[in-house]
Every structure is written in C-alpha cells, then in structure tokens.
Amino acid sequence: MPQMAPLLWFNLFTFFSITFMLFFIMNYFLAPYNKIKPTSKTQKTKKLNWKW
Known part of the structure; x- marks a missing residue:
C-alpha cells in the first residue's frame, strides 16, 4: 500500500x-x-642558559 509509505519513512x-x-x-x-596534568610547583623546569 503506497499510502503507508510516508508513515514508514x-x-x-x-x-x-x-x-x-x-x-x-x-x-x-x-x-x-x-x-x-598540572605541573606541581615543587618541580622546577630546567631552563638552559644559551648565553655564555
């Protein structure tokens, strides 16, 4: 029955x-x-000093 097709869709x-x-x-x-993960304040990152 084609009348039921809209209801099916x-x-x-x-x-x-x-x-x-x-x-x-x-x-x-x-x-x-x-x-x-936040880095703790007790942990210090080592920064390299490029100026001699």
Whole structure:
C-alpha cells in the first residue's frame, strides 16, 4: 500500500534521530576526558642558559 509509505519513512526518521541524539548524549557524558596534568610547583623546569 503506497499510502503507508510516508508513515514508514517518518517512523524510520524518528527512530534514527532519537538514536543519533542518544549516541551523542552518551558520548558527551560518558567519554573519558583527557585531563591536563598540572605541573606541581615543587618541580622546577630546567631552563638552559644559551648565553655564555
């Protein structure tokens, strides 16, 4: 029945959009973040003195 085709495409589109949004929401909240480790103040970086 060709009359049912728009309803089928609408259901597929809603299912796809819901799963797409769910995927991005889960990636946003569950993704392991790369945290920048701050260097401690007790650790001094050695600066090279190029002037003799």
